[in-house]
Amino acid sequence: MSAPTVEQRVLHGVGVGRRGIVGPVAQVQPAPHVPADAPLLVDGVPADAETTREVVDRAFTEVADGLRDQSTRAAGTVRDVLAATAQMADDKALRSQVLAKVAAGEPVVGAVDGVVEMFATMFEQAGGYLAERVTDLRSVRDRVVAKALGLPAPGVPELHRPSVVVAKDLAPADTAALDLTNVLAIVTELGGPTGHTAIIAGQLGLPCVVRVGGATALVDGTEVAVDAAAGTVTTDPDEAQRAELDRRAGVEQALTADTAPGGTADGRPVQLLANIGTAEDAERVAAGAVEGVGLFRTEVLFLERATAPGEEDQAAVYARALQALGGRKVVVRTLDAGADKPLAFATQPDEENPALGVRGYRLVRSHPELLETQLAALGRAQSHAEVAPWVMAPMIATAAEARDFAARARAHGIAKVGVMIEVPAAALRAGEILAEVDFVSLGTNDLAQYAMATDRLRGELADLLDPWQPAVLDLVDATARAGVQAHKPVGVCGESASDPVLALVLVGLGVTSLSMSAGAVPAVRFALRHHTAAQCHTMAAAALAAESAVAARAAVVGLLVPEVRDTLGL
Structure with missing residues (x-):
């Protein structure tokens, strides 16, 4: 270049x-950060109460009209979000109370914030549909404040x-x-x-x-x-x-021409699966050459909601995803909330270190109804779609937790039950955990975070989060060997599966399926197709013997066949 x-x-x-x-x-644009007592300026001079009222009234109207106009040109989730927010900006009670405050001389930001938070509290206490509109309400607040003060619209x-x-x-x-x-x-x-x-x-x-x-x-x-x-x-x-x-x-684009099932050059099968977060994602990836879904991140259904979705709503989404894949494998991960995915109705407010706190499966300690509702919804979706999902729990640390989750899932008619291996303790005891469940799936992102004591949100420590770190590969190796001994599937659904070079190492360690973003599948399929299982074993041994992440990857790249190295630009 x-x-x-x-x-x-x-x-x-x-x-x-x-x-x-x-x-x-x-x-x-971020939401505007303006002091609550900041005056509205007109030609550099604070506006009087009547002028401020007129500006704020016009801001509400323009925000509502703008959102409505956008929603008519959008589709799917975006259209629905914009339409709901436009409706909130048009709410007469909300607008009249804000206008009454500014007419009485209260500053714009203080007036809007005060009324919005009062409505938000009322909605949260009412629960149900109203509680779910708190996010729309706060979005209106940010947009109206920005419009009134002449700031860029947020978002x-x-x-x-x-x-x-x-x-x-x-x-x-x-x-x-x-x-x-x-x-x-x-x-x-x-x-x-x-x-x-x-x-x-x-x-x-x-x-x-x-x-x-x-x-x-x-x-x-x-x-x-x-x-x-x-x-x-x-x-x-x-x-x-x-x-x-x-x-x-x-x-x-040329690599997408190969649509055959994943496998090594000598015929060892390796399922190539996609990661998804919504039913729309399932419909999108179903059209591609994937063998199913290896990770359905269900927390997307829960994000930005004041209350958890009910059994019926969840079941409809799960059934839609199952039907979209037409009988192909679908691995559903139960709610993985907490840490960097806080939920208004489940997050512990006083956790000093949420990544090490009540997240994932551990929510059963404080909110067991969340898991029970989700499992019931999955059981209902299974009956409706006539497709049996594979269901796994995140953040499992012990065999006892795996046993408890398996019992709960099977009580709802779920036949294929597994757990995530993303806690080092679980990797070290993978044999005992596999005795309780039908499969495990390695979440290498969190596994690296916990093994290296490195917050995955701290981008400046990305070198420590590298999935090529020898200590992380040791934990993957321990889990894969346990799977081979138990004759049970071991998948990888962390982003490491999308690296065509690391994918060869994972297969060499004994991993049976790789789940990734759908766009990464062709390159991974190509790399596997040009190497035998024995070559993958050799690459895995070379990576495990390396002293650093950089050395591990370099050693494996040096073992690639020239066609793969040249085609993928490695």
Whole structure:
């Protein structure tokens, strides 16, 4: 690739996946942070109460009209979210109480905040549908304040053309609700390569680069080349860069021609599965050459809600996903809330270290009804779709926990029961855990976090979170060997499965299935197709013998057959 020109700037970060794209920047605006007593200024002078009232009234109207207009041009989840928020901005009781306060001389921010929080409390106490609208209510607050004070509207802007979405950071729910028809890539200043924004971006097939210093200073509309493989964002890319990204896209497209089941060159089968978060994701990946779903992250159903979805609502979503896959394998992970995925109705308010606290399966200690409702919904979905899901629990640490979860799941008619191996204690005792369940699945993102004592949200420690770390590979090896001895499946559903080089090592260790973002499947299938099981074993041994993550990957790359190394640009 040619050296940067004078006009170019190359911003460096941590890439997620291998894809690259060129497109214009669309900056995501944060919610305005304005003091509650900040006055409304007109020509630099604080406005009187009547003028302030007129400005705020107009702000409500313009916010509602703008959201309504956007919703008519959107589709699916985005349309529904925008329509619900527009309806809230039109609420007469909400608007009249705010206007009464500003007419009485109260500052804009204080008036809007006070009324919104009063309504939010009422909605949360009422529960049900009203409780679920608290998020819409607070979104209206942010938009009205921004409009009244002449600040940029918060959130992802309406995209009128395919764009690169750039943000300080994005919540998983924000990422999941993006209008995919116009999103080319995601770039953030914060986050880490195994954080959930990066994971969902990969799941949606979007190039993503996180930890990009200076990203939010990029001017809207600036053309940038986002290269996830290199972990770079380059402004005003030249023709050589564009041609290289086009070449790689062509190689990726060519690899999709192979739609056969996954397996090594000598015929050892390896299931290649997709990670999803919604029923829409299931319908999208079902059209591709995947053998099913290895991870259905059900917490997407719960995010940004004030109350948990009921059994009927959940069952409808699960049944839709099962039916979309047409009888192919679907592994559903029960609610993995807590830590970086807080829920208003379940998160412990006083946890000093949520990543080590009540999250995942451990919610059964304080909110057993969440798990029981979800298992009942899965049992109902199984009957309706006439497809039996594989169901697994996250954050299992002991064989006793695995036994308890298996009993609960089987009581609801679920036949294939498994657990996640993402706690080192579970990996070290994988044999005992496998005696209680039908399968296990390695979540290498959290396994690396806990093995290396490194918060997965701390992007500056990404080197310690590298799944090639020898200590992490030792834990994967211990789990895979236990699976071989028990004659039970061991999958990997962490993002390490999407690395075509590391995938060879995982198979060499004894892993039987790999689940990843659907877009990563062709390259992994290609790498497996060109290596025998014996070669994978040799690569696994080389990785385990290395003294560092860098040395482990280098050793394995050196063992790749030339065709794979050249085709994938390794």
